[in-house]
Amino acid sequence: MKVGIIGATGYGGLELIRLLHNHSKVESITLFTSSDEGALFSAKYPHLKGLYDFPLEAITKEAIAKLDVVFTSTPSGVSGQLLPDVANAHTTFIDLSGDLRLKDIADYETWYHKKPAPQAFVDKAMYGLAEWQDTTGAKVIANPGCYPTAVLLSLLPLLKENLIDGSQLIIDAKSGISGSGNKPSQGTHFTENTEATSIYKVNKHQHIPEIEQAIAMYAGESYPITFSTHLVPMIRGIIATSYAPLKDGVTETDLYAAYDKYYAQKPFVRVLQDATRVSTNQVRGTNFCDIHVNVDARTNRVTIVSVIDNLVKGAAGQAIQNMNLLFGYDETEGLTQVPIFI
Numbered sequence: 001m002k003v004g005i006i007g008a009t010g011y012g013g014l015e016l017i018r019l020l021h022n023h024s025k026v027e028s029i030t031l032f033t034s035s036d037e038g039a040l041f042s043a044k045y046p047h048l049k050g051l052y053d054f055p056l057e058a059i060t061k062e063a064i065a066k067l068d069v070v071f072t073s074t075p076s077g078v079s080g081q082l083l084p085d086v087a088n089a090h091t092t093f094i095d096l097s098g099d100l101r102l103k104d105i106a107d108y109e110t111w112y113h114k115k116p117a118p119q120a121f122v123d124k125a126m127y128g129l130a131e132w133q134d135t136t137g138a139k140v141i142a143n144p145g146c147y148p149t150a151v152l153l154s155l156l157p158l159l160k161e162n163l164i165d166g167s168q169l170i171i172d173a174k175s176g177i178s179g180s181g182n183k184p185s186q187g188t189h190f191t192e193n194t195e196a197t198s199i200y201k202v203n204k205h206q207h208i209p210e211i212e213q214a215i216a217m218y219a220g221e222s223y224p225i226t227f228s229t230h231l232v233p234m235i236r237g238i239i240a241t242s243y244a245p246l247k248d249g250v251t252e253t254d255l256y257a258a259y260d261k262y263y264a265q266k267p268f269v270r271v272l273q274d275a276t277r278v279s280t281n282q283v284r285g286t287n288f289c290d291i292h293v294n295v296d297a298r299t300n301r302v303t304i305v306s307v308i309d310n311l312v313k314g315a316a317g318q319a320i321q322n323m324n325l326l327f328g329y330d331e332t333e334g335l336t337q338v339p340i341f342i
């Protein structure tokens, strides 16, 4: 398999390289750039010296047509404009950005404030929440956002089995700073984050419509959600904690049975009954999503928590999992890393 990465110099791109490097089906990786054609990749990133001592390539239709799979790991507003121009009958595209996830391009414009991809191209893209979507036959996959991955994997079994009242959902999520990419900004500055935790994009986060759309798609329910995001002083990891009222007569055992029903055969979802071990360092560097639930009998509400590594299960890892599923490889190929616990 010949693969290419557009946005190879970014955090998602670097993570794709780290994981694809040990993928037994990958024969070559072409690294594309929009800004530094000809630069030696290992000179830009010396941790790759001796491993990727070759130059970055310009993004051309011809170069892309020679590849079996191209991952686009580019800022929002890029792949939605680029891919319709370079698409061909042979290459499969897996887009890590949000450009192709929202089915209605008017929603994309509202939440991303960017020019949307043509509706006809968005129509071709299949949302790739790997544990929930059969992507057979897809030529374009919209890889889910990092927060939606953590949130949806923990909520969907409970919503689908009608065990919780989703219309009252409140979701509180926190992310490491690598989630905002490699371009430094005031909001991600070391001095302003190292001893601080902050809320951002309050009630305006672009993942709100993505989560609502996926709940409608997979659980058949439509309502607005309350979803808040926070930056915490760590590099990788997302923890998402959700609260919802339990439906009448539902017990904690029923909740765990629902996870068992949907995830017993899924290699990357781990359901933990012991909350003392639900932490981002349990999954760091891996494609795992760990989930825990607890019923509060006093309030009749359930607390649902999940953790992922934003760069792996929330981006590059799930993208490779999608490639594996699409091409009929073992789902875990290239994704069997042990967590970097400390």
Ligand SMILES: NC(=O)C1=CN([C@@H]2O[C@H](COP(=O)(O)OP(=O)(O)OC[C@H]3O[C@@H](n4cnc5c(N)ncnc54)[C@H](OP(=O)(O)O)[C@@H]3O)[C@@H](O)[C@H]2O)C=CC1
Residues within 6 Å of the ligand: 006, 007, 008, 009, 010, 011, 012, 013, 032, 033, 034, 035, 036, 073, 074, 075, 076, 078, 096, 097, 098, 144, 145, 146, 178, 179, 180, 181, 182, 183, 310, 311, 314, 315
């Ligand atoms: N970081 C994360 O945890 C996650 C990120 N995502 C999404 O994945 C995408 C990539 O994220 P991330 O890697 O963090 O972002 P970065 O900002 O770290 O990297 C993006 C890369 O895209 C390339 N790029 C920029 N403009 C263009 C352009 N016009 N055409 C082609 N390439 C371009 C740049 O490389 P060059 O200048 O060499 O072309 C850059 O290195 C984003 O849409 C992000 O929202 C999704 C889930 C999680």
Ligand SMILES: CC(=O)N[C@@H](CCC(=O)OP(=O)(O)O)C(=O)O
Residues within 6 Å of the ligand: 076, 096, 097, 098, 145, 146, 147, 175, 176, 177, 178, 179, 180, 181, 206, 207, 229, 231
């Ligand atoms: C910590 C942090 O800033 N995270 C980013 C996640 C980016 C992302 O995954 O967004 P799209 O793929 O939908 O563009 C954010 O909250 O916007």
